[in-house]
Amino acid sequence: xxxxxxxxxxxxxxxxxxxxxxxxxxxxxxxxxxxxxxxxxxxxxxxxxxxxxxxxxxxxxxxxxxxxxxxxxxxxxxxxxxxxxxxxxxxxxxxxxxxxxxxxxxxxxxxxxxxxxxxxxxxxxxxxxxxxxxxxxxxxxxxxxxxxxxxxxxxxxxxxxxxxxxxxxxxxxxxxxxxxxxx
Amino acid sequence: xxxxxxxxxxxxxxxxxxxxxxxxxxxxxxxxxxxxxxxxxxxxxxxxxxxxxxxxxxxxxxxxxxxxxxxxxxxxxxxxxxxxxxxxxxxxxxxxxxxxxxxxxxxxxxxxxxxxxxxxxxxxxxxxxxxxxxxxxxxxxxxxxxxxxxxxxxxxxxxxxxxxxxxxxxxxxxxxxxxxxxx
Numbered sequence: 268x269x270x271x272x273x274x275x276x277x278x279x280x281x282x283x284x285x286x287x288x289x290x291x292x293x294x295x296x297x298x299x300x301x302x303x304x305x306x307x308x309x310x311x312x313x314x315x316x317x318x319x320x321x322x323x324x325x326x327x328x329x330x331x332x333x334x335x336x337x338x339x340x341x342x343x344x345x346x347x348x349x350x351x352x353x354x355x356x357x358x359x360x361x362x363x364x365x366x367x368x369x370x371x372x373x374x375x376x377x378x379x380x381x382x383x384x385x386x387x388x389x390x391x392x393x394x395x396x397x398x399x400x401x402x403x404x405x406x407x408x409x410x411x412x413x414x415x416x417x418x419x420x421x422x423x424x425x426x427x428x429x430x431x432x433x434x435x436x437x438x439x440x441x442x443x444x445x446x447x448x449x450x
Numbered sequence: 451x452x453x454x455x456x457x458x459x460x461x462x463x464x465x466x467x468x469x470x471x472x473x474x475x476x477x478x479x480x481x482x483x484x485x486x487x488x489x490x491x492x493x494x495x496x497x498x499x500x501x502x503x504x505x506x507x508x509x510x511x512x513x514x515x516x517x518x519x520x521x522x523x524x525x526x527x528x529x530x531x532x533x534x535x536x537x538x539x540x541x542x543x544x545x546x547x548x549x550x551x552x553x554x555x556x557x558x559x560x561x562x563x564x565x566x567x568x569x570x571x572x573x574x575x576x577x578x579x580x581x582x583x584x585x586x587x588x589x590x591x592x593x594x595x596x597x598x599x600x601x602x603x604x605x606x607x608x609x610x611x612x613x614x615x616x617x618x619x620x621x622x623x624x625x626x627x628x629x630x631x632x633x
Contacts, residue, residue, distance in 0.1 A: 353576070353577035354573060354576070354577050354618070354619070355573065355574070355577050358574070358577040358578065382614035383614070383618050386569075386573075386614070387573045387577065387619075390537060390538065390569075390570045390573060390574075391538070391541070391573075393536070393537070394536035394537050394538050394541040394542075394570065395541065403597060403598075411613050411614070411616070412613070413609060413612060413613035413622070414586060414612065414613070414616050414622035414623070415586075415609070417609070417613075419609070419610055419613050423606070423610060424610055424614060426596060426598070426600070426602070427602055427606060427607055427610035427611070428610070428611075428614055429596060429597065430594050430595070430596035430597070430600075430602050430607070431565035431566070431594070431607060431611055433594070433596060433597050435537070435566050436537070436570075438597075439596070439597035440597070
């Protein structure tokens with residue numbers, strides 16, 4: 268098995284704001300912590316992505332406490348971080364060049380949210396030629412209301428975003444399946 | 451209202467292959483034809499994207515009849531075309547540079563499929579700073595089966611991909627709503 272980098276996307280305190288609505292998969296953060304621990308124990312590369320929003324209402328603006336990493340995903344000093352202000356971690360960051368320079372061609376993506384930054388990042392990664400795995404239960408989504416006025420549950424948004432990536436942009440695996448591949 | 455370009459993504463014959471499964475919104479092509487007609491009548495910019503797959507099993511490989519544009523979306527000789535082999539029309543094509551040179555900052559996206567190339571293209575367009583509208587009933591999706599073995603209907607895949615774009619990456623409008631804005 269190639270040695271993939273773990274890409275940890277937007278695991279930040281501001282995404283706990285109640286007005287964001289109902290979220291699925293409360294275990295996402297603990298699964299991310301498990302995967303981070305495995306990557307660190309094996310000395311594999313870890314890259315952290317931090318959303319620094321320019322939107323007036325975002326809890327992820329750089330000057331707000333919500334911009335901080337959650338405890339489960341706090342970077343070690345030696346681990347690489349990129350900051351972004353859009354959804355895909357590849358746009359405006361130099362992430363692709365960083366990975367190419369280190370001959371990293373395989374990425375395992377975790378973080379928030381399934382439908383926005385995780386999906387956008389996985390799609391760009393695949394289109395740029397990286398081999399991508401997204402960990403189904405190490406990401407999560409929020410409920411949302413469509414242009415049609417219909418409310419879609421967080422679980423449906425999560426599942427259908429994963430199925431839309433599966434096969435076309437990436438492989439979907441659970442945390443347990445991923446850890447077994449190292450065993 | 452700014453004068454947006456109509457970006458017509460992958461309206462190609464190969465997507466009628468029965469093995470692709472059940473599709474929603476059989477009216478997508480006729481709505482695309484309506485919008486193309488309006489854009490042409492008003493002399494607004496139209497850009498066509500043609501998928502030229504490198505995948506062995508794809509009906510959109512350049513040497514196959516399925517690579518051809520459908521009648522409803524056939525480019526006029528004077529209209530710009532870009533060919534791509536990945537999902538986002540912005541990766542590897544020079545599309546962003548083409549639009550910037552012409553000072554086009556607003557895009558209306560139609561075509562196939564909601565969950566793959568339309569979503570990927572809308573996401574990249576927004577992340578690159580374009581103002582984006584996706585036309586809900588001028589795109590369509592296929593049913594798909596997830597990593598979890600669950601089958602998701604084409605309509606659910608379509609709707610949840612649109613709601614995942616809405617507000618974050620673009621505005622969603624119907625063909626009728628879009629045409630009314632010109633009236």
